[in-house]
Amino acid sequence: MNVVPEPLPGGPALAQAFLRGDEKVSHLFGGSYQHESTRQERAAWLDSQSDSRVDRSRLTEVLRSYNAKFNHHEAVRRSLELLEQPETLVISGGQQSGLFTGPLLVIYKIITTITAAREASEELGRPVVPLFWIAGEDHDWDEVNHTYVLDRSGEVVKLKIEAEETGRSPVSYIPVGEESFARPLEQLGELLQESEFKQEIMELASNAARQGSMTSAFAEMIGALFGRFGLILLDSADPALRALEKPLFRALIEKNDDLEASYHKTADDIFSGGHELQADVAAGGANLFYIHEGMRLLLVKKDGRFTDRKGHVAFSKEELLELLEGHPERFSNNVLTRPLMHEYLLPVLATVLGQGEISYWGITGRAFAELGMKMPPILPRMSYTVVEGTLHKHMEKYGLTFEDVLVGLEEKKRSWLEAQDELQLGRKFAEVKASFASMYDPLIEEIGTVQAGLLKLGAANKEKILDQIDFLEGKVVSAMAKQSEAALRQWERIECSLMPLGRLQERVYNVTYYLNKYGLSWLEHLLELPADYSGTHRVLYM
Known part of the structure; x- marks a missing residue:
């Protein structure tokens, strides 16, 4: 693999400013992971605050139980044994579950997490x-129930789990039986070309389909791919975990007004700095969810009570705290309180985030301080586009760069087609139309002197003749395009592979296509690539 940095234009302005090291936004975050001193200081601070986090032995007991179901590898067992020890730190990343692991960016986030943990362990001389x-507590079923695969002919195909109405239930609580996975599995088998790795990939997907929910299927498949590297899995909707989280939920309820004020203060700072918010900071927002009759309801504060916007539930602060004591499984974080829970549970040396996540984490800095915590250093996830060998040859053949593909190929393609016009018919058609107009316009003026109505008729007649010339030219262009049909398919394959649906490849395609082609060892090759925590996009030329 040849790796070439290709910085991307755009992205959330706040995240871009953070990645540039802009001092105007640096106070919003927990420090740059790029600086060795930040990592050393963070490790020392975590050691000094060990009593403020959840008990390690209780946490590892919960994680052992969960990983035994879906991620039972010897390397995971060793990681959990290490996590129980007071000197061990964590590099964490996270994402919602997704069909057959979801988009490639999930894979790249895990690669970043594993790579960073290895490097940090060597640098600090202690286990990481x-x-x-x-994020199994999230309830947006439509975000996780599908994935996209590049088929044998180079087309984008959507695979989707059809399920009954899920309401607003956390994804981890929605039952998804094997019968629901049957059609996507069948499609996957049809789409993947025959290879020496196909049977293994289909077995991984089939095993995942037997786990009973989307989150469980996701955990099974991620465990099969990455458990051998010691990756520990945690489901934020795990009821056993909720019991450990009670103390922080209590603090989130008791100090809710102060926390809300901190979010609004930081949001104002972000706005005044000319940046947009990536998460909603609503007036009266409690930034907590309550699960009522299977529905995950966002709580707001109204008339001194905690309620949801449609009035399904309403509690005083005391009632909410009492419910927490007996039913912690009914409580759930939102995007602004999840980072705080993350910090309470784990000795996080750094957290791996995408640019959108970086932007909303920026809102939480004062909230960390409000609870006596410090935001962990942010580690931008590594970002890739894979360019296969044949595709790279096509790009070189037509003189195309990755940047060309990013901005769209229509103009380049049109120019290339025009260059195939060896008879210069495009120029000749233009000359004919110009010549016709130069002869016909004076004639129209003259006939207008015979009768006023003839001027309008002559102009209409001219447009009809030009339309007919354009029609003929279009037919010629279509005939030429047909002659170049094979080449145009190559152009389409380039765009469809690298910018499917007009989006970055990593945000659309599923990893199974690449594992089927290159085998599970492809993940090891990704882990061997030089780490880059700058947030710079890189292109992998296979």
Whole structure:
């Protein structure tokens, strides 16, 4: 693999400013992971605050139980044994679950997490384990029930789990039986070309389909791919975990007004700095969810009570605290309180985030301080586009760069097609139309002197003749395009592979296509690539 940095234009302005090291936004975050002193200081601070986090032995007991179901590897067992020891730190990343692991960016986030943990352990001379936080408490079923695969002919195909109405239930609580996975599995088998690795990939997907929910299927498949590297999995919707989280939920309820004020203050700072917010900071927002009759309801504060916007539930602060004591499984974080829970549970040396996540974490800095915590250093996830060998040859053949593909190929393609016009018919058609107009316009003026109505008729007649010339030219262009049909398919394959649906490849395609082509060892090759925590996009030329 040849790796070439290709910085991307755009992205959330706040995240871009953070990645540039802009001092105007640096106070919003927990320090740059790029600086060795930041890592050393963070490790020392975590050691000094060990009593303020959840008990390690209780946490590892919960994680052992969960990983035994879906991620039972010897390397995971060793990671959990290390996590129980007071000197062990964590590099964490997280994402919602997704069909057959979801988009490639999930894979790259895990690669970043594992790589960073290895490097940090060597640098600090102490154990650092990788952990992946599955956001199973999230309730947006439509975000996780599908994935996209590049088929044999180079087309984008959507695979989707059809399920009954899920309401607003956390994804981890939605039952998804094997019968629901049957059609996507069948499609996957049809789409993947025959290879020496196909049977293994299909077995991984089939095993995942038997786990009973989308989150469990995701955990099974991620465990099969990455458990051998010691990656610990955590489901944020795990009821056993909720029991450990009670003390922080209590603090989030008791100090809710202060926390809300801290979020608004930071949001104002971000706005005044000319940046947009990536998460909603609503007036009266409690930044907590309550699960009522299977529905995950966002709580707001109204008339001194905690309620949801449609009035399904309403509690005083005392009632909410009493419910927490007896039913912690009914409580759930939102995007602004999840980072705080993350910090309470784990000795996090750094957290791996994408640019959108960096932007909303920027809102939480004062909230960390409000609870006596410090935001962990942010480690931008590594970002890639894979360019296969044949595709690279096509790009070189037509003189195309990755940047060309990013901005769109229509103009380049049109120019290339025009260059194939060896008879210069495009120029000749233009000359004919110009010549016709130069002869016909004076004639129209003259006939207008015969009768006023003839001027309008002559102009309409001219447009009809030009339309007919354009029609003929279009037919000629279509005939030429047909002659170049094979080449145009190559152009389409380039765009479809690298910018499917007009989006970055890593945000659309599933990893199974690449594992089927290159085998599970492809993940090891990714882990061997030089680490880059600058947030710079890189292109992998296979």
